[in-house]
Amino acid sequence: VQAVFRSNLSHLLELMGSGKESLIFMKKRTKRFTAQWALAAQRLAQKLGGVRRDQKQILVHIGFLTEESGDVFSPRVLKGGPLGEMVQWADILAALYVLGHGLRITVSLKELQSNLGVPPGRGNCPLTMPLPFDLIYTDYHGLQQMKQHMGLSFRKYRCRIRVIDTFGTEPAYNHEEYATLHGYRTNWGYWNLNPKQFMTMFPHTPDNSFMGFVSEELNETEKQLIKDGKASNMAVVYGKEASIWKLQGKEKFLSILNKYMEVHGTVYYESQRPPEVPAFVKNHGLLPQPEFQQLLRKAKLFIGFGFPYEGPAPLEAIANGCVFLQSRFSPPHSSLNHEFFRGKPTSREVFSQHPYAENFIGKPHVWTVDYNNSEEFEAAIQAIMTTQVDPYLPYEYTCEGMLERIHAYIQHQDFCASPGPAPPGARAPQSPFILAPNATHLEWTRNASLAPGAWPPAHSLQAWLAAAGRACTDACLDHGLICEPSFFPFLNSQDAFQKLQVPCDGIESEMNHLYPAFAQPGQECFLQKEPLLFSCAGSSTKYRRLCPCRDFRKGQVALCQDCL
Numbered sequence: 435v436q437a438v439f440r441s442n443l444s445h446l447l448e449l450m451g452s453g454k455e456s457l458i459f460m461k462k463r464t465k466r467f468t469a470q471w472a473l474a475a476q477r478l479a480q481k482l483g484g485v486r487r488d489q490k491q492i493l494v495h496i497g498f499l500t501e502e503s504g505d506v507f508s509p510r511v512l513k514g515g516p517l518g519e520m521v522q523w524a525d526i527l528a529a530l531y532v533l534g535h536g537l538r539i540t541v542s543l544k545e546l547q548s549n550l551g552v553p554p555g556r557g558n559c560p561l562t563m564p565l566p567f568d569l570i571y572t573d574y575h576g577l578q579q580m581k582q583h584m585g586l587s588f589r590k591y592r593c594r595i596r597v598i599d600t601f602g603t604e605p606a607y608n609h610e611e612y613a614t615l616h617g618y619r620t621n622w623g624y625w626n627l628n629p630k631q632f633m634t635m636f637p638h639t640p641d642n643s644f645m646g647f648v649s650e651e652l653n654e655t656e657k658q659l660i661k662d663g664k665a666s667n668m669a670v671v672y673g674k675e676a677s678i679w680k681l682q683g684k685e686k687f688l689s690i691l692n693k694y695m696e697v698h699g700t701v702y703y704e705s706q707r708p709p710e711v712p713a714f715v716k717n718h719g720l721l722p723q724p725e726f727q728q729l730l731r732k733a734k735l736f737i738g739f740g741f742p743y744e745g746p747a748p749l750e751a752i753a754n755g756c757v758f759l760q761s762r763f764s765p766p767h768s769s770l771n772h773e774f775f776r777g778k779p780t781s782r783e784v785f786s787q788h789p790y791a792e793n794f795i796g797k798p799h800v801w802t803v804d805y806n807n808s809e810e811f812e813a814a815i816q817a818i819m820t821t822q823v824d825p826y827l828p829y830e831y832t833c834e835g836m837l838e839r840i841h842a843y844i845q846h847q848d849f850c851a852s853p854g855p856a857p858p859g860a861r862a863p864q865s866p867f868i869l870a871p872n873a874t875h876l877e878w879t880r881n882a883s884l885a886p887g888a889w890p891p892a893h894s895l896q897a898w899l900a901a902a903g904r905a906c907t908d909a910c911l912d913h914g915l916i917c918e919p920s921f922f923p924f925l926n927s928q929d930a931f932q933k934l935q936v937p938c939d940g941i942e943s944e945m946n947h948l949y950p951a952f953a954q955p956g957q958e959c960f961l962q963k964e965p966l967l968f969s970c971a972g973s974s975t976k977y978r979r980l981c982p983c984r985d986f987r988k989g990q991v992a993l994c995q996d997c998l
């Protein structure tokens with residue numbers, strides 16, 4: 435059956451159920467975005483022309499909202515608790531629905547069981563039953579619940595699962611045996627899924643799929659209106675919880691800020707003003723999302739204190755014409771040194787509160803400075819007040835961008851066809867004629883016939899030998915490219931090393947998430963033995979990694995030029 439774009443979301447709102455505060459928040463958001471989604475669908479339909487899109491039957495099981503997992507978020511929706519996850523789930527549901535797929539939504543274990551066909555009263559069904567869904571979107575909580583209640587079917591069907599995973603899961607943490615042996619075990623990880631089955635909030639590492647969310651897109655008239663109505667001396671502080679105001683050393687930079695600007699906050703409070711928030715701050719309390727947007731439209735500056743990490747609000751602020759000012763983290767925060775990241779299945783180092791804003795958007799919209807350096811901070815405030823900035827939203831965070839990306843994933847990603855990112859050995863170290871050396875790197879020639887139908891298409895591959903200590907994520911970015919883990923199998927061969935003129939004294943095949951790589955002392959070349967461990971993330975000064983890179987569409991880093 436062909437999928438047909440939908441523009442009326444009222445049936446989706448019914449499917450979303452009711453009761454919980456979190457669902458109410460999500461439904462309001464979906465309703466508010468209806469016109470934007472409809473317009474985006476029209477545009478994407480035009481762009482895709484008559485391309486065939488298969489309609490999928492999709493189950494969305496939002497594990498963290500189930501009572502069985504504790505549902506700690508719903509009661510905090512109106513109290514300044516995190517909303518980013520709900521923003522994202524609301525947008526995922528909208529995107530799947532607008533793309534025209536068959537949708538079921540569950541937020542309790544009972545609903546999950548009945549949709550999976552588990553007989554009521556039977557906690558665990560040992561038989562493999564046919565699964566009525568082509569795809570299941572869930573989170574780590576939901577994954578655990580499915581494992582417990584699907585019996586043997588779980589193994590059989592887990593390739594159909596997509597895990598919404600805000601901060602991402604790196605391959606080293608995902609592979610059970612490897613994680614256990616090498617100290618990468620966490621409370622979340624080691625599911626042995628294809629790392630691309632994890633879908634993140636921001637494009638953290640290309641080892642995972644970038645899912646994202648949306649922010650409002652303004653037309654030219656609205657943009658002009660906002661620019662004309664900006665109060666150049668108005669700042670809004672990022673954060674809904676009073677705890678962010680407890681930050682050590684904030685007095686210094688706050689007093690500088692207050693010298694130049696009127697400081698506003700949206701900190702939740704019950705009856706009286708939160709004591710942590712200084713008297714000079716105009717606190718609006720937690721605002722409903724549309725009113726928060728209105729506040730951003732007037733403000734010149736949106737300022738982060740260092741927490742929360744990597745949420746949606748800075749993108750909304752920038753989309754509404756604010757400058758986002760944030761502190762640089764030195765040393766960077768990570769699961770090694772910060773409580774928040776501890777136990778998360780990633781080794782990623784976070785160099786500022788919002789690395790996406792810093793690296794993908796940057797100046798004039800985003801300023802990342804050292805808050806301990808008063809001169810630097812003050813100079814930034816002064817510069818920001820006199821800089822004209824247009825509202826800006828990266829394409830990948832528009833409704834059209836999100837539809838385009840999810841469309842591509844649904845039509846092209848298939849993790850059931852093979853156990854890993856590629857069949858082990860099958861199409862890997864083959865012909866010596868496919869990779870063309872290009873002085874410093876290798877390019878896959880266009881007439882490559884070895885991987886027909888591969889996605890992303892193999893001809894977008896460029897291989898680079900990274901410097902020692904450099905991860906493939908960074909090595910590819912250095913060349914204006916993005917690491918593409920599904921291309922690793924093409925490079926995992928002696929032939930690739932030879933073409934790059936790497937003087938291998940010996941060659942060995944082992945399990946290591948940094949391989950394929952060249953170890954300088956000893957001149958040894960190492961191949962990857964376990965396809966699940968191919969990883970863009972990760973580095974060691976011992977190795978020069980062999981990195982598969984590809985091009986990407988402007989504003990849509992998840993997709994290569996020829997990926998649609």
Ligand code: UDP
Nearest residue numbers: 516517518700720721723726742745746747
């Ligand atoms: N938000 C809101 N009211 C406010 C402040 C923020 O509704 O007073 C919304 C904002 O529009 C954003 C969401 O909260 O979409 C989550 O933003 P944040 O970046 O704070 O991430 P979180 O830490 O909540 O996941």
